[in-house]
Amino acid sequence: MMNPPLTHRQQLERCLAGEKTSRVPVALWRHFPVDDQTPDALAAAISHFQRLYDFDLIKVTPASSFCIKDWGVEDQWNGNFEGTRDYNKFAIQKADDWTRLKILDPRKGHLGEQLTCLQLLIREFAPHTPILQTIFSPLAQAKNLIGKDKLHLHLRQYPDALHAGLKRIAESTLRFIEEAKRLQITGIFFATQHATYNLLSEDEFLTFGKAYDLQVLQAAQDLWLNMAHIHGEDIMFDLVADYPVQILNWHDRHTPPSLAEAQKRFPGVVCGGLQRWETLTIGNPTTVTTEARQAIRQTGGRRFILGTGCVLPIIAPHANIQAARQSME
Secondary structure, eight states: OOOOOOOHHHHHHHHHTTOOOSSOOBOOOBOOTTGGGSHHHHHHHHHHHHHHHOOSSEEEOOOGGGGTGGGTOEEEOOOOTTOOOEEEEOSOOSGGGGGGOOOOOTTSHHHHHHHHHHHHHHHHHTTTSOEEEEEEOHHHHHHHHHOHHHHHHHHHHOHHHHHHHHHHHHHHHHHHHHHHHHTTOOEEEEEESOOBTTTOOHHHIIIIIIHHHHHHHHTTTTOSOOEEEEOSSSBOHHHHTTSSOSEEEEOTTTSSOOHHHHHHHOSSEEEEEEOTTTTTTTSOHHHHHHHHHHHHHHHTTSSEEEEESSOBOTTOOHHHHHHHHHTTO
16 A cells, blocks of 8 residues: 655655655745735735645745834835835834834734734645745845835944844844744744845844844744745855754855755755746746756755745746646656
8 A cells, every 4th residue: 555645744844854755845935916915815826826836835925015014114016027016115214213113013914914814824734734934034124114225324324223123123023923823834934135245244244134133033943944045146154054944045046055065064954956037937847857957966855945046036937837846756
């Protein structure tokens, strides 16, 4: 009698343990513009995407503003092919505004709506499919509260005020994670956007980035499937490689280290291998499969999840996404 196929959870549990699995796990995620403005519509869009491709985990991707709208920012979707929205009103106008940020109640407003979205997805897919809620680092949230052009000015000219704001952002984020944990999420997808030499020095990242990242990640320590995403190029990989997460994801096809090198420097699972624009968007199923097999050769198919370095463009063809999923069968 044949054994029943492994659930997505079982596949990932074996992957994390470094054991051989029946196939390499696959996970792709994307934004859902327009749908991401209400919890019901976002949950329905994510559910449809998951039922279509049957990935090994569900990375819940709300608009980046979900965690800061209750502080007064405004944004809109202008047709970006990544599905991201543009900010047209910022909450921070002057340095003193950082000290006026209130600690948000995660059960109310836009944070409360995101909990509703999670509740709907968990009801449908748990416990067989892990569900990860996106959490933006405090510094990434600060960037969207003031605008990326002004953040660096405040970081260097008004460091005490920015620290006051980051403490409030971190506390609000901690409270949201605690509420999400009560809903039985599997883990968080922690997105850091400033661990790159293109934006900060190492000392600046350690002081304004990592110090607050570790505070937030402390709240997720008892979850078994946390992933950190290092956004950008020329990244500070080793400064994030000791974060208390099980999985690391970065733009491995565009910036060092390679998957193979990263496995020597990070004890957990690496996620990547596919170029989201060159391969999954303007490539074809053959190029997708070729790139997936190259990634397997790099990693030996262990401690590895096939994915992209960031969100899948919303214009990526169905055949290419399907090829990524089927390439591991």
